[in-house]
Amino acid sequence: xxxxxxxxxxxxxxxxxxxxxxxxxxxxxxxxxxxxxxxxxxxxxxxxxxxxxxxxxxxxxxxxxxxxxxxxxxxxxxxxxxxxxxxxxxxxxxxxxxxxxxxxxxxxxxxxxxxxxxxxxxxxxxxxxxxxxxxxxxxxxxxxxxxxxxxxxxxxxxxxxxxxxxxxxxxxxxxxxxxxxxxxxxxxxxxxxxxxxxxxxxxxxxxxxxxxxxxxxxxxxxxxxxxxxxxxxxxxxxxxxxxxxxxxxxxxxxxxxxxxxxxxxxxxxxxxxxxxxxxxxxxxxxxxxxxxxxxxxxxxxxxxxxxxxxxxxxxxxxxxxxxxxxxxxxxxxxxxxxxxxxxxxxxxxxxxxxxxxxxxxxxxxxxxxxxxxxxxxxxxxxxxxxxxxxxxxxxxxxxxxxxxxxxxxxxxxxxxxxxxxxxxxxxxxxxxxxxxxxxxxxxxxxxxxxxxxxxxxxxxxxxxxxxxxxxxxxxxxxxxxxxxxxxxxxxxxxxxxxxxxxxxxxxxxxxxxxxxxxxxxxxxxxxxxxxxxxxxxxxxxxxxxxxxxxxxxxxxxxxxxxxxxxxxxxxxxxxxxxxxxxxxxxxxxxxxxxxx
Amino acid sequence: xxxxxxxxxxxxxxxxxxxxxxxxxxxxxxxxxxxxxxxxxxxxxxxxxxxxxxxxxxxxxxxxxxxxxxxxxxxxxxxxxxxxxxxxxxxxxxxxxxxxxxxxxxxxxxxxxxxxxxxxxxxxxxxxxxxxxxxxxxxxxxxxxxxxxxxxxxxxxxxxxxxxxxxxxxxxxxxxxxxxxxxxxxxxxxxxxxxxxxxxxxxxxxxxxxxxxxxxxxxxxxxxxxxxxxxxxxxxxxxxxxxxxxxxxxxxxxxxxxxxxxxxxxxxxxxxxxxxxxxxxxxxxxxxxxxx
Numbered sequence: 001x002x003x004x005x006x007x008x009x010x011x012x013x014x015x016x017x018x019x020x021x022x023x024x025x026x027x028x029x030x031x032x033x034x035x036x037x038x039x040x041x042x043x044x045x046x047x048x049x050x051x052x053x054x055x056x057x058x059x060x061x062x063x064x065x066x067x068x069x070x071x072x073x074x075x076x077x078x079x080x081x082x083x084x085x086x087x088x089x090x091x092x093x094x095x096x097x098x099x100x101x102x103x104x105x106x107x108x109x110x111x112x113x114x115x116x117x118x119x120x121x122x123x124x125x126x127x128x129x130x131x132x133x134x135x136x137x138x139x140x141x142x143x144x145x146x147x148x149x150x151x152x153x154x155x156x157x158x159x160x161x162x163x164x165x166x167x168x169x170x171x172x173x174x175x176x177x178x179x180x181x182x183x184x185x186x187x188x189x190x191x192x193x194x195x196x197x198x199x200x201x202x203x204x205x206x207x208x209x210x211x212x213x214x215x216x217x218x219x220x221x222x223x224x225x226x227x228x229x230x231x232x233x234x235x236x237x238x239x240x241x242x243x244x245x246x247x248x249x250x251x252x253x254x255x256x257x258x259x260x261x262x263x264x265x266x267x268x269x270x271x272x273x274x275x276x277x278x279x280x281x282x283x284x285x286x287x288x289x290x291x292x293x294x295x296x297x298x299x300x301x302x303x304x305x306x307x308x309x310x311x312x313x314x315x316x317x318x319x320x321x322x323x324x325x326x327x328x329x330x331x332x333x334x335x336x337x338x339x340x341x342x343x344x345x346x347x348x349x350x351x352x353x354x355x356x357x358x359x360x361x362x363x364x365x366x367x368x369x370x371x372x373x374x375x376x377x378x379x380x381x382x383x384x385x386x387x388x389x390x391x392x393x394x395x396x397x398x399x400x401x402x403x404x405x406x407x408x409x410x411x412x413x414x415x416x417x418x419x420x421x422x423x424x425x426x427x428x429x430x431x432x433x434x435x436x437x438x439x440x441x442x443x444x445x446x447x448x449x450x451x452x453x454x455x456x457x458x459x460x461x462x463x464x465x466x467x468x469x470x471x472x473x474x475x476x477x478x479x480x481x482x483x484x485x486x487x488x489x490x491x492x493x494x495x496x497x498x499x500x501x502x503x504x505x506x507x508x509x510x511x512x513x514x515x516x517x518x519x520x521x522x523x524x525x526x527x528x529x530x531x532x533x534x535x536x537x538x539x540x541x542x543x544x545x546x547x548x549x550x551x552x553x554x555x556x557x558x559x560x561x562x563x564x565x566x567x568x569x570x571x572x573x574x575x576x577x578x579x580x581x582x583x584x585x586x587x588x589x590x591x592x593x594x595x596x
Numbered sequence: 597x598x599x600x601x602x603x604x605x606x607x608x609x610x611x612x613x614x615x616x617x618x619x620x621x622x623x624x625x626x627x628x629x630x631x632x633x634x635x636x637x638x639x640x641x642x643x644x645x646x647x648x649x650x651x652x653x654x655x656x657x658x659x660x661x662x663x664x665x666x667x668x669x670x671x672x673x674x675x676x677x678x679x680x681x682x683x684x685x686x687x688x689x690x691x692x693x694x695x696x697x698x699x700x701x702x703x704x705x706x707x708x709x710x711x712x713x714x715x716x717x718x719x720x721x722x723x724x725x726x727x728x729x730x731x732x733x734x735x736x737x738x739x740x741x742x743x744x745x746x747x748x749x750x751x752x753x754x755x756x757x758x759x760x761x762x763x764x765x766x767x768x769x770x771x772x773x774x775x776x777x778x779x780x781x782x783x784x785x786x787x788x789x790x791x792x793x794x795x796x797x798x799x800x801x802x803x804x805x806x807x808x809x810x811x812x813x814x815x816x817x818x819x820x821x822x823x824x825x826x827x828x829x830x831x832x833x834x835x836x837x838x839x840x841x842x843x844x845x846x847x848x849x850x851x852x853x854x855x856x857x858x859x860x861x862x863x864x865x866x867x868x869x870x871x872x873x874x875x876x877x878x879x880x881x882x883x884x885x886x887x888x
Binding site for chain 2: 031034035200201202203204208212215216217218219220221223240241242243244245246247248249251252253255256257259260261262263264265266267268269270271285286289293378381383384385387389402404405421422423424425426427428429430431432433434440441442445446
């Protein structure tokens with residue numbers, strides 16, 4: 001049990017068995033709150049199964065922007081005994097537990113927690129032979145407790161069942177009974193926030209955001225093989241294929257997927273594929289292929305807890321080492337890690353420009369917590385995404401050919417050679433995975449080991465790697481969150497920035513001076529990263545893997561060793577309270593050292 | 597019909613790179629037949645895309661002046677698939693070996709056939725891994741002596757024709773590099789075919805596994821026989837023949853549309869290569885409505 005530190009926010013958790021419709025109820029509540037002017041983030045505590053087990057849906061809503069799961073639980077709906085047993089201990093003082101005593105035996109009731117025993121099943125049975133609408137009744141009840149307008153809830157439910165008018169009406173009626181029950185049985189005081197029905201906020205998770213960002217940047221070829229938690233991307237792409245003109249390829253495996261994406265990009269499309277760690281492992285060889293043939297490639301890895309099959313529906317940031325060293329020998333690549341869905345939208349658009357400008361693979365690292373697992377409010381998006389296709393040759397001039405072949409791998413200052421697309425008259429060339437000369441001819445067979453080939457190998461290898469200079473000049477330094485100067489600077493990459501944002505104000509109110517450096521352009525590292533890290537009085541690294549992969553990478557690149565870490569690797573996202581504790585422990589420990 | 601020698605057009609496909617194949621290698625015949633087929637069909641070089649894997653035969657793209665993608669071992673089929681989906685105006689051909697297509701990349705081949713992608717796969721089948729100096733391949737015969745089967749292979753070979761017929765391939769043929777004229781006409785038929793085509797091409801490796809004599813002794817042409825290439829059962833029966841080697845078109849059906857046709861008709865007729873642009877205001881409004 002803890003106390004909710006921030007005033008103008010609420011944390012809601014809905015727990016049940018898979019198949020009870022808790023995700024659906026959670027999403028309806030999330031949308032309702034967004035349409036009532038609230039900022040929202042969610043987390044989907046689902047399991048790798050379709051029916052049974054235990055799943056939960058967490059919503060953090062606020063009058064002010066919210067970033068992660070917030071602190072504790074203000075409202076818990078426990079539809080099953082397991083949901084009660086698993087979560088009642090996290091309910092905040094002043095919070096409310098909603099359950100149905102015909103299903104759930106309440107026990108060890110926490111101090112200061114209120115309870116509502118509601119006949120959810122009995123009400124649900126009025127509308128169907130099976131109590132399948134108990135989630136809807138609970139949803140209506142929760143809406144009533146929060147003081148939401150019922151019309152907004154009813155409209156959102158209506159949309160959910162737009163294609164089934166009968167079900168729609170009975171669900172709305174069931175929700176209304178829950179709502180009315182709440183009005184009659186609400187405790188006298190409850191934590192609430194103000195709603196503003198004039199403001200409607202958009203909400204998406206990073207899987208959708210990365211898809212939208214890609215398509216708006218001109219991506220019209222998408223390939224995938226089903227894998228959690230990347231599958232929502234392919235679902236979105238297929239659902240929008242007709243309207244937006246996207247060709248979607250569901251390959252036979254991830255090797256086929258990435259090679260088809262490379263083929264489409266080679267042909268001149270803006271193309272993307274996505275997977276999670278296991279699928280990415282299969283794609284390794286082809287990532288090196290794209291770098292060697294200098295074919296632009298954008299690949300998304302929505303990280304989940306590994307190794308191997310690991311925890312398919314749980315979160316992790318454990319794939320950094322893999323992508324830093326993916327595929328054999330050295331080649332240029334860029335790695336970016338959006339912190340939030342909104343970031344994912346913008347960075348996806350940028351990824352295509354980087355990939356085409358430098359003709360390299362660009363890897364986007366998302367994770368379950370902000371991908372399939374978590375929605376967040378997004379501000380109004382800028383859709384004027386610049387599209388820079390780099391050195392793309394539409395018409396071949398004499399200096400580009402020898403009359404037979406196009407000089408595809410010409411040696412240039414910046415390492416980037418003019419590229420022509422299949423179909424361009426007089427621009428024939430062979431994209432080569434073998435080491436090659438400027439014309440794309442093999443250096444690997446009859447010329448291998450000859451002096452000219454040795455020199456050309458060096459030149460081509462250096463040419464490819466020299467692109468990293470250009471990429472590095474475009475990489476952005478970490479963003480500072482919090483005050484300019486602080487006693488302790490938290491370091492994070494990707495989505496780990498979010499719980500830190502919610503920890504900093506709480507730490508400040510307890511007298512701790514803390515700020516944070518949020519990295520999102522990961523490789524190559526921005527030149528400013530070193531001075532920003534070196535300027536901090538003390539560093540604490542926060543990430544979600546067991547070996548502090550990012551801290552070790554920073555040490556390799558900058559020589560700066562971060563000795564203190566908050567590492568979480570149990571599959572659950574980082575809670576702001578954990579950051580608060582880690583900082584307090586670190587700074588208290590320091591005080592004690594000074595006293596001694 | 598155009599004449600066999602069409603020198604003017606053939607010249608357009610000439611590379612300035614000399615093949616590194618052993619003298620007498622079957623792959624020379626395949627290269628000649630492919631050039632001839634393209635010239636005969638009058639397809640300009642810039643409209644042709646050849647995707648290959650790794651091995652002696654996969655060096656082919658550099659020896660013919662068209663667009664080429666000399667990719668990874670076993671992966672030329674998905675690369676070709678991506679190219680064809682992105683730009684259906686290209687004539688997309690795969691040239692690879694039995695290791696590429698019947699071994700490491702077999703999964704891709706079977707599924708490309710099933711989906712009926714409009715790509716033409718020419719497998720130079722020499723029943724051995726040549727460039728890696730002679731190991732057992734998926735099509736090596738039982739009893740064949742190689743570096744990895746010094747006492748003779750204990751494994752029965754894969755039959756690519758029955759397997760691909762079973763996978764739903766809409767065009768299945770067998771050619772022989774020793775007969776480039778027949779091979780050229782099979783390639784032409786494959787290019788004209790509506791959808792996926794496999795031409796299993798016996799292309800002997802004179803260094804590690806010379807099967808010229810075996811093929812010549814056992815071969816016969818299907819042209820002029822009573823075989824009806826629209827008859828799947830009859831095609832199966834022929835594909836199972838082992839005492840003789842039938843050459844020619846085993847099976848062809850155009851009853852099924854190609855993947856690309858279905859994509860254009862049922863999903864979107866716009867090509868990804870023509871469409872690297874921002875969404876329209878209308879599209880944005882429609883998409884964003886679902887996120888609020």
